[in-house]
Amino acid sequence: MPTPVLYCRDALNPRRVDEHFALEAGEVRALGGAVGLIDHDALLQGDAQLAVAHVPAGLGNVWYRGWMIPSDRYAALAEALRRRGAELIVTPEQYRTAHELPGWHATFAGITPASVWRPTTPGEMPTSDDLAALAEPLLPGAGIVKDYVKSRKHDWEQACFIPDLADTVQLTRVVQRFVELQEEFLTGGIVLRAFETFSRLESVAAEVRVWWLDGEPRLLTPHPDGPFGRGLVPDLDHVAPAVRRLACRFVTTDMALRSDGAWRVVEVGDGQVSDLHQSSSQGELAALLVGP
Numbered sequence: 210m211p212t213p214v215l216y217c218r219d220a221l222n223p224r225r226v227d228e229h230f231a232l233e234a235g236e237v238r239a240l241g242g243a244v245g246l247i248d249h250d251a252l253l254q255g256d257a258q259l260a261v262a263h264v265p266a267g268l269g270n271v272w273y274r275g276w277m278i279p280s281d282r283y284a285a286l287a288e289a290l291r292r293r294g295a296e297l298i299v300t301p302e303q304y305r306t307a308h309e310l311p312g313w314h315a316t317f318a319g320i321t322p323a324s325v326w327r328p329t330t331p332g333e334m335p336t337s338d339d340l341a342a343l344a345e346p347l348l349p350g351a352g353i354v355k356d357y358v359k360s361r362k363h364d365w366e367q368a369c370f371i372p373d374l375a376d377t378v379q380l381t382r383v384v385q386r387f388v389e390l391q392e393e394f395l396t397g398g399i400v401l402r403a404f405e406t407f408s409r410l411e412s413v414a415a416e417v418r419v420w421w422l423d424g425e426p427r428l429l430t431p432h433p434d435g436p437f438g439r440g441l442v443p444d445l446d447h448v449a450p451a452v453r454r455l456a457c458r459f460v461t462t463d464m465a466l467r468s469d470g471a472w473r474v475v476e477v478g479d480g481q482v483s484d485l486h487q488s489s490s491q492g493e494l495a496a497l498l499v500g501p
């Protein structure tokens with residue numbers, strides 16, 4: 210039986226798949242997979258039951274593919290779907306593990322930049338004392354700040370890159386700006402990571418996104434934010450054991466080539482909410498999900 214896939218519906222055209230995912234959903238249908246629609250807005254506003262109101266009853270095991278979902282809302286989605294006879298293949302615990310840095314970091318220790326974190330609520334300003342203590346294990350060197358899920362890489366100078374983690378004034382300025390700009394979207398808490406020098410193509414980091422299904426690297430795509438990256442084939446021998454230890458069925462790893470030639474895991478993600486570069490084959494991804 211082809212595995213059904215749930216996509217986010219289009220806000221303006223509720224019977225259609227959100228246009229960002231429409232091509233991929235079309236490929237799922239072409240492979241014989243059922244496509245269900247969920248209302249992502251309703252889910253994030255707290256109404257999981259309304260979010261799944263148009264999912265056909267009794268779908269059985271399903272994948273989700275769409276916009277990111279906060280981990281607690283994913284758990285609510287799983288529960289609401291269960292009441293309609295559908296079971297998310299990725300459990301809420303597995304989703305949180307792959308989606309949030311504290312969930313996956315220890316499993317990837319040694320092949321991803323060293324990191325520290327502390328939980329915060331949106332808008333809560335960490336003090337310079339808190340931040341100096343937090344940064345201590347990463348000294349000396351530069352760093353970056355992000356939350357459990359996202360950075361503000363497009364505000365690199367003011368809210369992402371920290372040239373010297375030992376400079377508490379600078380550290381505090383960048384982190385506080387990050388907290389301010391994230392507003393209510395700050396997820397989980399503050400993460401500081403040791404900065405590593407990655408090779409760049411046309412000033413954009415040359416990252417490759419690897420899509421793993423059941424511990425096997427099944428698809429390599431350029432990073433969604435980069436212009437290319439194709440032709441770069443990362444060495445994955447050191448990564449596969451970590452992905453298998455994570456024990457999540459469908460994950461992505463974003464790989465970057467460090468200046469010393471080592472392929473590093475910059476970020477792990479749940480494959481269901483990882484963006485696919487527009488030049489990539491939606492058909493290949495759909496085939497992975499729908500199954501043989």
Ligand SMILES: Nc1ncnc2c1ncn2[C@@H]1O[C@H](COP(=O)(O)OP(=O)(O)O)[C@@H](O)[C@H]1O
Pocket residue numbers: 322353355358359360361362402403404405406407414416463475476
């Ligand atoms: N530890 C690091 N050292 C050097 N560059 C980094 C580091 N962490 C992130 N970056 C750069 O910042 C970008 C965004 O970081 P990432 O963790 O992928 O956050 P996001 O979830 O916003 O994509 C990465 O694509 C990479 O170019």
Ligand SMILES: [Mg+2]
Pocket residue numbers: 463476
């Ligand atoms: Mg990233």
